[in-house]
Amino acid sequence: MLIDGGIGFQAENIAGQARQVEQAGYDGAWAAETGHDPLLTLALAAEATSRLELGTGITVAFGRSPMITATMANDVQLLSKGRLLLGLGSQIKPHIERRYSMPWSHPAARMREYIQALHAIWDCWNDGTKLDFRGKFYNHSLMTPFFSPGANPYLKPKVLLAAVGQLMTEVAGEVADGILIHGFTTERYLREVTLPAVGRGLEKSGRPREGFQVSYPGFVVTGETEEQMAAAAGAVKAQIAFYGSTPAYRGVLELHGWGELQSELHPLSKRGEWGKMAELIDDEVLNTFAVVAPLGQVAAGVRARFGDVVDRFSFYAPYNLSSERWAEVLAGFRA
Numbered sequence: 657m658l659i660d661g662g663i664g665f666q667a668e669n670i671a672g673q674a675r676q677v678e679q680a681g682y683d684g685a686w687a688a689e690t691g692h693d694p695l696l697t698l699a700l701a702a703e704a705t706s707r708l709e710l711g712t713g714i715t716v717a718f719g720r721s722p723m724i725t726a727t728m729a730n731d732v733q734l735l736s737k738g739r740l741l742l743g744l745g746s747q748i749k750p751h752i753e754r755r756y757s758m759p760w761s762h763p764a765a766r767m768r769e770y771i772q773a774l775h776a777i778w779d780c781w782n783d784g785t786k787l788d789f790r791g792k793f794y795n796h797s798l799m800t801p802f803f804s805p806g807a808n809p810y811l812k813p814k815v816l817l818a819a820v821g822q823l824m825t826e827v828a829g830e831v832a833d834g835i836l837i838h839g840f841t842t843e844r845y846l847r848e849v850t851l852p853a854v855g856r857g858l859e860k861s862g863r864p865r866e867g868f869q870v871s872y873p874g875f876v877v878t879g880e881t882e883e884q885m886a887a888a889a890g891a892v893k894a895q896i897a898f899y900g901s902t903p904a905y906r907g908v909l910e911l912h913g914w915g916e917l918q919s920e921l922h923p924l925s926k927r928g929e930w931g932k933m934a935e936l937i938d939d940e941v942l943n944t945f946a947v948v949a950p951l952g953q954v955a956a957g958v959r960a961r962f963g964d965v966v967d968r969f970s971f972y973a974p975y976n977l978s979s980e981r982w983a984e985v986l987a988g989f990r991a
Contacts, residue, residue: 657963658683659989660711660871660970661982663701665692674701677708680983681990684709684741686873686970689716695728702736710736713836713873714745714818718766719756722773722794729813730778730805738810743836743871744771745818748904764823766793771815771831778812781805816871820905822853829857834869839972840899841872842944843961845908851965871968875946878954878973880981885950890934891975892946897933901925912944951981955988 661682663673677685685701685708687694694712701710710732715725725742733740746752746767752760769791776789780799784807787799817828818836828835835854837846851870858865875892879885899905901921909918917936924933942948947957958969971982 657959657966657989658709658968659986660684660686660709660873660968662970663687663697665697670697670700671704674704674708676979678705680979681986682708684711684968684970686711686713686743688713695732698740699732699735702732702739705736705739707739709739709741711741711816711871712743714743716747716751716756717744717770718746718752718758718760718763722770723777723796726774726777727805729774730781730808733810733813734805734808736810738813740813741816741834741871742813743816743818744832745836746824748902761793764821764827767817767824768827768831769793771817771827774815775812778808782807782811814869816869819850819853821907822849825850825853826857826860829854829859829863829868830861831857833867834871834967837870837872837966838899838905839873839875840896840905840908840945841874842908842912844944845911846872846962846965849907849911869967870965871970872962872966873970873972874958874962875972876954876958876985877942877946877948878951878981878985879977880951884977885948888973888975888977889942889948892973893937893942894930894934895972895974896937896941896945897921898925898930900937901933914941917941951984952988954985955991958989 659682661677663685687697694715698710729742746763749760752758773789773794773796777796779785780787781804787796789796814833816834816836817832819825819828820838877888877892879888900909900918906915906918909915920936921933947954949957
């Protein structure tokens with residue numbers, strides 16, 4: 657199991673963060689698209705590291721054209737000497753239409769075509785094939801030498817697709833190199849819903865499971881003292897409540913018989929009552945979504961739940977814990 661860390665956007669110290677993650681012994685690092693562009697972050701991280709795999713978790717695909725994504729990803733793949741993992745996600749309709757002012761329709765079908773378009777563009781640059789991609793959602797049929805970056809000596813990056821619903825998960829198995837499991841996922845949902853859908857996608861494409869990466873940023877509640885554990889639990893409960901309020905993620909709760917929890921959380925989110933939302937997440941829900949363990953027992957807890965199904969694991973921990981304490985957690989995976 658590969659263990660990954662994260663790189664936040666600290667304008668004055670992105671390179672320093674990346675070096676620290678690499679020196680700590682992590683296998684990879686992820687940068688998110690929240691207030692900043694993750695590919696820009698990883699371009700700076702690439703210059704400061706030599707072995708760390710660098711992933712976007714995620715790049716919002718539908719907020720930009722395949723050509724823009726292909727170009728930026730190709731540049732980071734070149735700068736990192738082949739270490740980019742291009743994590744793509746669809747986001748949800750309100751963000752695509754109202755934040756990005758971009759079209760939204762048939763997200764699974766659109767994503768399948770988006771990834772196919774990326775490969776057509778990269779194949780044009782790397783293999784010299786004529787660019788002639790014509791789909792329902794995207795068309796790319798013009799590439800002159802002046803605008804081509806030419807062949808990338810490190811070839812094209814791996815594409816990992818973020819998915820929760822079964823249709824998008826099947827698309828990941830069909831056309832991507834791996835899947836980014838959403839943090840709002842339980843072990844049961846992963847085994848009973850996600851992996852069977854991946855299998856159906858792989859079967860469509862005639863590909864084996866070997867070589868297909870399953871990457872999971874799992875919630876972890878840990879700390880050195882009871883006070884730290886309590887603070888961590890509170891922060892994770894708040895994050896679970898935030899995701900649980902989203903209609904698109906209701907299916908995860910319904911699998912456990914908690915569908916009505918989403919109905920309670922959603923109106924509270926509309927009113928911005930975040931504290932009340934967190935209070936609705938009891939310890940049963942917390943322990944179902946998160947590995948809750950002291951520092952020295954996190955590795956065993958993660959392996960027990962996910963060791964046979966997850967290829968990459970990163971710590972989803974929306975609270976402050978020192979790098980020294982995370983080093984203790986990481987050491988458990990190396991033992």
